[in-house]
Amino acid sequence: MVVLAARTIAWRRPLRVVVILCLLALVLVGCRAGATTPQSTRTPGPGLPRPFQMGVSSVPPEPSDEAYRGAFAFAGQAGEVVLIQRAPPWAEFLPGATISDRTERLTRLERDLAREQGLKLFLMLDPTDPGDRGRLAALPDELRGHDFSDSRIRAAFIAYAKYLALNYKPAYLALGAEVDMFFNRRGDAAFRNFQSLYFEAYDAVKAISPSTLVFPTFQYEDLQGILRTGESTLPGWSLVTRFEPKIDVLAISSFPGFVYRSVAEVPSDYYRQLRGRFQIPIAFVSVGWSSAPREGERFGGEADQASFLRAALAEAEGISAIVFIWYLGRDLTLGPSAGFESLAATGLFDVEGRPKGAWWTWRVYADRPVAAATR
Helix, strand or coil: CHHHHHHHCCCCHHHHHHHEEEEEEEHCCCCCCCCCCCCCCCCCCCCCCCEEEEEECCCCCCCHHCCCCHHHHHHHHHCCEEEEEEEECCHHHCCCCCHHHHHHHHHHHHHHHHHHHEEEEEEECCECCCCCCEEEEECCCCCCCCCCHHHHHHHHHHHHHHHHHHCCCCCCEEEECCCHHHHHHHHHHHHHHHHHHHHHHHHHHHHHHCCEEEEEEEEEHHHHHHHHHCCCCCCCHHHHHHCCCCCCCCCEECCCCHCCCCCCCCCCCCHHHHCCCCCCCCCEECCCCCCCCCCCCCCHHHHHHHHHHHHHHHHHCCCCCCEEEECCEEEECCCEEECCCCCCHCCCCCCCCCHHHHHHHHHHHHCCEECHHHH
């Protein structure tokens, strides 16, 4: 079963986001129907080399094995990197446990699909609940309510990180997603437990796959305090420095549409403060803006989506980022109910397989060659 690839997703926001994540946790359980992919062949065109590799996530538009394969095919057309994000299958990596056939099959499948499409792997080991970043996700019954201070959880986290390093040899491996949100919900003592676990896992991964870049990710809007207070405050850069020297990349996720009503409200230098702050490369992970306008919601249609993407890519180039990953390749087929439209419609293609304006904006950059230093 191609199930785990959409286990956890980079949406950490209001309750409606939690619901969509719960649906996506079930997304790949052998259903029907497939997915179309861009028809054009990706060949670098003329133009100055771009400093960053480009990619999308492996989240498929609908719950089927065929659609999951299609998501990799789309990623192969869209860029050089594919993001796979999931919670650890804790029970399989506890001391004395056995790895399931399902996990091993999924590993082989994803490795093969990435190889077929010529994609680098960006893996994200995401242990916390998307709806409550202060709580661990998908724990077995006997560990419910436990945290990073539990020796069994720590052992399972490290064992799974080593499994990913050994079996995938990823170019990028995030150990923890949007960890600033965990800090804001659980406080310093719990965060220190995660930090110490991260350092152990970092060393374990590097011993197996020295070339893999290892780091946690941070939620950019939360880091600035905007999600919590509605106003920009001094960014929590001290949280980043707490991972030094064992942080290879400053990686952020960013969804400004949860804060700003339109692209016109987003500051023109929104990401510029990332430049020069740390002596490590910068990566944009799970960036998105919805194309679904809806009364009362903070999202502004296809034109706004394309405008945001154009500005974000330009800023990423201006600060010499090394990776830029747009969250969805194609909109999710979740139907018009329950207020999911604004979240499901961040794809570069719509549910019918039609390219949006953002896709052509994407192509302007994707068709440029990648700088030699970034390959």
